[in-house]
Amino acid sequence: MTRSRSFWLTLQVVAIAAGIWAGVWLFGVVTR
Amino acid sequence: MNPTGASSNVRGVRGDGDERGGIGAPVGVFVSLAGVSAALTILFLSMRSVMKIGGACASGQTAFEIVHPCPHGVPLLMLGAVWGGLLFAGLYAWQSFRNGVPSLVALLWPALFLSLGWNFLQYGISPPGDGGLVWGWLVCAVVFILMGGIPLVAILPGLLRGPREGGATAASPWHFGLMPHTSLGAAASLLSSLRNATITSAPAGGKDVVGLLERLDALHRTGSLSDEEYERAKQEILKGSPS
Numbered sequence: 001m002t003r004s005r006s007f008w009l010t011l012q013v014v015a016i017a018a019g020i021w022a023g024v025w026l027f028g029v030v031t032r
Numbered sequence: 033m034n035p036t037g038a039s040s041n042v043r044g045v046r047g048d049g050d051e052r053g054g055i056g057a058p059v060g061v062f063v064s065l066a067g068v069s070a071a072l073t074i075l076f077l078s079m080r081s082v083m084k085i086g087g088a089c090a091s092g093q094t095a096f097e098i099v100h101p102c103p104h105g106v107p108l109l110m111l112g113a114v115w116g117g118l119l120f121a122g123l124y125a126w127q128s129f130r131n132g133v134p135s136l137v138a139l140l141w142p143a144l145f146l147s148l149g150w151n152f153l154q155y156g157i158s159p160p161g162d163g164g165l166v167w168g169w170l171v172c173a174v175v176f177i178l179m180g181g182i183p184l185v186a187i188l189p190g191l192l193r194g195p196r197e198g199g200a201t202a203a204s205p206w207h208f209g210l211m212p213h214t215s216l217g218a219a220a221s222l223l224s225s226l227r228n229a230t231i232t233s234a235p236a237g238g239k240d241v242v243g244l245l246e247r248l249d250a251l252h253r254t255g256s257l258s259d260e261e262y263e264r265a266k267q268e269i270l271k272g273s274p275s
Binding site: 003005008009011012014015016017018019020022023024026027030031032 | 105136
């Protein structure tokens with residue numbers, strides 16, 4: 001199965017958003 | 033060399049669309065990029081929490097009385113974010129390279145320095161307490177913004193050009209397109225073009241061959257390719273061209 005550039009770009013945008021969310025959450029949890 | 037284009041015969045970097053259909057590549061890219069994003073976010077927020085209390089803090093058991101204790105958990109978070117960020121960045125670069133995935137790895141440096149530079153700028157203009165401008169932080173802001181902004185400006189043309197480079201059959205990963213002005217980027221891009229020219233079933237047009245040979249010669253003259261690599265690459269081009 002080949003994957004398009006759009007797929008990879010979307011995946012990476014979602015990954016960045018997920019990472020930022022996880023970072024904010026972890027920071028909030030640890031510094032509480 | 034397999035004229036039907038079986039990618040399993042091609043060693044090294046796989047081109048875009050050469051994945052074997054597994055879930056490994058998307059998961060690897062997702063996890064590593066999410067990891068580096070989380071690390072950058074934690075570093076950004078940790079820096080802000082320290083700047084809010086004056087820009088410096090201490091923690092741990094010492095013989096001295098600590099005047100500015102660090103916010104709870106921040107020292108470990110910063111250490112974790114720095115080392116974790118490096119680890120995830122390396123993993124991301126490796127995953128995107130080996131799977132031929134369009135990569136944003138070149139944007140990690142600007143992301144780091146521009147985000148931290150923003151903190152210096154904001155707190156340099158509006159420091160905690162009643163003080164005026166903090167020139168030390170403003171100098172850092174200028175330095176960090178330049179360190180992040182100049183590479184970003186240099187990278188953007190390649191980033192925007194990446195998907196279109198080479199036309200519809202191009203399989204060069206974006207991270208090669210993100211280094212358009214370096215010999216390494218140009219050599220990698222050319223070698224990727226050569227590999228694609230040999231694994232696709234369509235014969236290389238005369239114009240493509242001449243263009244490839246000219247670029248190859250330019251790389252050889254600048255020293256990006258050794259004599260041996262140049263001869264090998266030239267033979268591959270000539271083998272793939274119509275007689």
